[in-house]
Amino acid sequence: MALTVDNLIEWINNFSQKVNEHKDYLSELDTPIGDGDHGNNMARGVNAVQESLTNKKPAELTDAFKQVAMALISKVGGASGPLYGTAFLEMAKKSKDTTDLGELFTAANEGVKKRGGAKVGDKTMVDVFEPLAEKLTQGLLEQSEIDEAVEGTKDLVAKKGRASYLGERSVGHLDPGAMSSGYLFSALIETEGIL
Amino acid sequence: MSLGITIVSHVPEIAAGLPKLLKQVAADVPLTYAGGTDDGDIGTSMEKINQAFDDNSADEILAFYDLGSAKMNLEMAQEMSEKTIHLYDTALIESAYTAASLLQAGVSLKDVEEQLKPLKVK
Numbered sequence: 076m077a078l079t080v081d082n083l084i085e086w087i088n089n090f091s092q093k094v095n096e097h098k099d100y101l102s103e104l105d106t107p108i109g110d111g112d113h114g115n116n117m118a119r120g121v122n123a124v125q126e127s128l129t130n131k132k133p134a135e136l137t138d139a140f141k142q143v144a145m146a147l148i149s150k151v152g153g154a155s156g157p158l159y160g161t162a163f164l165e166m167a168k169k170s171k172d173t174t175d176l177g178e179l180f181t182a183a184n185e186g187v188k189k190r191g192g193a194k195v196g197d198k199t200m201v202d203v204f205e206p207l208a209e210k211l212t213q214g215l216l217e218q219s220e221i222d223e224a225v226e227g228t229k230d231l232v233a234k235k236g237r238a239s240y241l242g243e244r245s246v247g248h249l250d251p252g253a254m255s256s257g258y259l260f261s262a263l264i265e266t267e268g269i270l
Numbered sequence: 271m272s273l274g275i276t277i278v279s280h281v282p283e284i285a286a287g288l289p290k291l292l293k294q295v296a297a298d299v300p301l302t303y304a305g306g307t308d309d310g311d312i313g314t315s316m317e318k319i320n321q322a323f324d325d326n327s328a329d330e331i332l333a334f335y336d337l338g339s340a341k342m343n344l345e346m347a348q349e350m351s352e353k354t355i356h357l358y359d360t361a362l363i364e365s366a367y368t369a370a371s372l373l374q375a376g377v378s379l380k381d382v383e384e385q386l387k388p389l390k391v392k
Contacts, residue, residue, distance in 0.1 A: 110312075112312075112313075116313070148316050148343075148346065149308060149315065149316065149317055150307075150308065151313075152307035152309075152311060152312070152313025152314070152315070153313050153339055154338060154339030154342060156313075156316075156339075156342075156343070157316070157339065157342035157343050157345075157346055158342065160346070161342075161346075190342055190345070190346075191342065235338075236338060236339075237337070237338070
């Protein structure tokens with residue numbers, strides 16, 4: 076019931092697998108309200124992450140989070156690179172003091188909000204990160220909560236990112252960044268012994 | 271001259287093309303650019319932006335970008351750079367052109383920024 080370098084790698088591998096599996100779906104979600112490349116961008120990023128973790132197995136949690144962050148920052152290309160990268164960099168910093176996933180994700184969420192300037196309700200990954208960081212803190216993360224958070228972005232008007240150029244026309248579409256963030260949390264649930 | 275300009279665009283050709291326009295009015299202003307991802311695809315790269323900051327002979331840089339995610343990579347590169355980087359949320363072409371011509375004329379940063387204000391679009 077604790078975060079270790081080994082189960083972190085397993086978690087990230089699970090995430091990577093999901094992103095690759097749903098690559099086309101993520102790009103499809105990004106097509107009506109974005110530039111249609113979220114799936115490809117994220118796949119390129121997680122594949123670089125896996126390569127980095129395989130080539131050089133991190134000794135400490137902080138190094139592991141940092142490696143994930145740097146691979147995402149340098150390979151994703153779109154807005155998701157700096158945003159996911161910042162999330163993992165914040166977790167890297169926080170992991171020096173704690174291995175509690177609730178605290179780590181709370182730090183990640185604050186970093187993402189600061190980097191992108193988004194808040195809850197703006198139809199972004201924050202709409203997934205913020206409520207689920209809270210659930211993690213309470214020890215209550217369930218798949219149903221993840222689904223609800225992701226689904227919740229459908230009725231929102233986009234205030235940040237490429238979708239914001241569409242304003243009201245963004246309503247009725249799931250936010251692709253919220254969906255990929257959902258995969259990150261689902262991957263956590265599927266990683267044995269991490270929660 | 272210790273003030274330079276860095277252009278960041280999602281598209282390699284935009285990033286490479288805009289300096290050609292700027293050089294017409296600013297032959298002596300240090301000018302570097304970063305366009306596209308590491309693989310040359312559409313997007314931006316923090317590493318390329320870092321490199322553009324390093325390659326710029328000025329130690330204080332005015333940075334201009336096209337769309338939102340370029341700003342995020344710019345901010346990350348800004349945090350890592352030892353140079354002083356100023357970011358402007360202004361219309362890319364117009365503001366870079368304004369800054370370039372003013373810097374060439376030896377106008378102070380404060381006065382350049384004054385003229386950039388009405389060009390803020392994001």
